[in-house]
Amino acid sequence: MPGGRSSPPHGRHNRGCLPTSPTCQIWRSQSYPAQRTQPLLCRDMALQNALYTGDLARLQDLFPPQSTADLLLESRAAEPRWSSHQRGLWSLTYEEELTTPLHVAASRGHTEVLRLLLRRRASPDSAPGGRTALHEACTAGHAACVHVLLVAGADPNIPDQDGKRPLHLCRGLGILECVELLLKFGAQVDGRTEDEEETPLHIAARLGHVELADLLLRWGAHPDVRNADGWTPLLVACDTHSQSPQDAEATTNRCFQLCSLLISVGADADAANQDKQRPLHLACRHGHSAVVELLLSCGVSTNAMDYGGHTPLHCALQGPATALAHSPEHMVQALLNHGAVRVWPGALPKVLDRWCMSPRTIEVLMNTYCVVQLPEEAKGLVPPEILQKHHRFYTSLFGLVRQPRSLQHLCRCALRCHLEGCLPHALPRLPLPRRLLRFLQLDFEDVLY
Incomplete structure (x- = not known):
């Protein structure tokens, strides 16, 4: 009422x-x-x-x-x-x-x-x-x-x-x-709420309302204003997530448009909140692959840690199951090609257990190591129906456990290690055939050699 x-x-x-x-x-x-x-x-x-x-x-x-x-x-x-109208007596x-x-x-x-x-x-x-x-x-x-x-x-x-x-x-x-x-x-276009200290632009970002955010920005809204917890509108936008698999694509599209708009007017793409979470952490956690690539193109910190010690790659690999609909392998590939520190080998079985339904995610991770470092019992982590569906890939994966990789792959690892720290800038400038360049950039082959 x-x-x-x-x-x-x-x-x-x-x-x-x-x-x-x-x-x-x-x-x-x-x-x-x-x-x-x-x-x-x-x-x-x-x-x-x-x-x-x-x-x-x-x-x-x-x-x-x-x-x-x-x-x-x-x-x-x-x-x-x-x-309560009497002591000890409550009613609805x-x-x-x-x-x-x-x-x-x-x-x-x-x-x-x-x-x-x-x-x-x-x-x-x-x-x-x-x-x-x-x-x-x-x-x-x-x-x-x-x-x-x-x-x-x-x-x-x-x-x-x-x-x-x-x-x-x-x-x-x-x-x-x-x-x-x-x-x-x-x-007041930047008027704040009394407790959260949020501006209308924060609200527009939370709603994923691109047209509203654009209207507020045209009226002079500050793109980097922070609320009481240190969140900018860009951080809020990257934290949006779908409530169901059915609206996941629409949510991701709105998030990308909103982030593009905010960055285009000068929003800090690497701003951290009080928990040291940056837009890249949040976009990875919610499986917004296109937003991840947008932020990486802005030169954000690929290996920055939040207060929990998580890097963006950790966040991507801990993301929701709905991320499967948005090709998480591209997000992981982009992070690794921008210098993300590899996953600790001891954590690979956990990654396999969580992402076995996305064999390309496993492939791109394994192609950053010279050796497939999985225990012999790792095959039991993949359900039989997944093994059957992706038979060629998982046969090649488990066939290489503790075995030497191909010479071509070892050359790739050596060159990527040599260019560590400048991968996103150096790789595209190498005078190599396009197919070989894609190989260096961890292109997908759906099999391991």
Whole structure:
């Protein structure tokens, strides 16, 4: 329901009541002086029904020209909550909440009703439950209501009970129009939430909303602003992940577009948060292969460790199963070709156990060693159906355990070791045939020699 929990109202209030509503009564807060008049509490169900249905004709009758719409309405919370009325006795009840006619109209998109209430002296910044009508209109994405309230003088920078400004709450189909209206009426583009200290650009990054981020940046949003935990919008964007395999591709595409946009306007591609996590760590952990290659092209630190001692390659190999849909082998290949430190050989059985369904990931890792360093019992880590599906590759892998590799492969290892530290710049400049160059860059052959 619009509004919030019962609490003393704040903002501008006018004295008066509906002359046609006998069920209205004075509502006072104990925290206010007795002589101060508060908005009236109205329990008229006819009024409430007209408000919720947007019945303009009925409301015009209920609000004649000399009446006031500066009223309070009681409503129930959307969900029951546990409460205690006696010591040791708890019950599940619906809490009563306070709202106003203006909140109801704004949350439901009743624009003409909103205009009527404002003409009847409804206070645009009234917030009996901690939210103004502007907060409600932005949350629902009703751009027309947002415009009406702003023209009436609603404050575009006032925080709600959770410390969020209207610009932080914009959602729905009208999100872009709502945001642009708020900015035109003076909303602070880098205004922060009170606890998390997040800007609207952080919110856009978390939503994966490329068009919203672009709009905010065009209005001057700072691309490297940090929240209370040291996260920049780029870090937030790289931390997005899909909730199911079905939307994994769409999430990755949005993440790539958002990161490209932020980097194009000067965002620090190597900024670390308080846990020393960088965008590359987060992109690897969530399997965003295209974002990983984008960040590597910016020259970010390939072997930087977070507070847990994890490098980006560790994060990539600890990523979710949904990463299989986005070819994790390309992400691992890119990291290794940009100088990522190889996996400790003793950890290879764990990697095999986790990524056996992606034989190319195993292949690219094994091709950075001169010898296949797996124990004899490692074959038991791969399920029979996977062995059968990728028979050629796994036959070659287990056939090389503790055996010498081909001379061509040993030459590759020697050259890569010699160029260590400058691989991404040196390899493409070598005057070699394209096929041999791809071989040096760990191109996939689906078999080991």
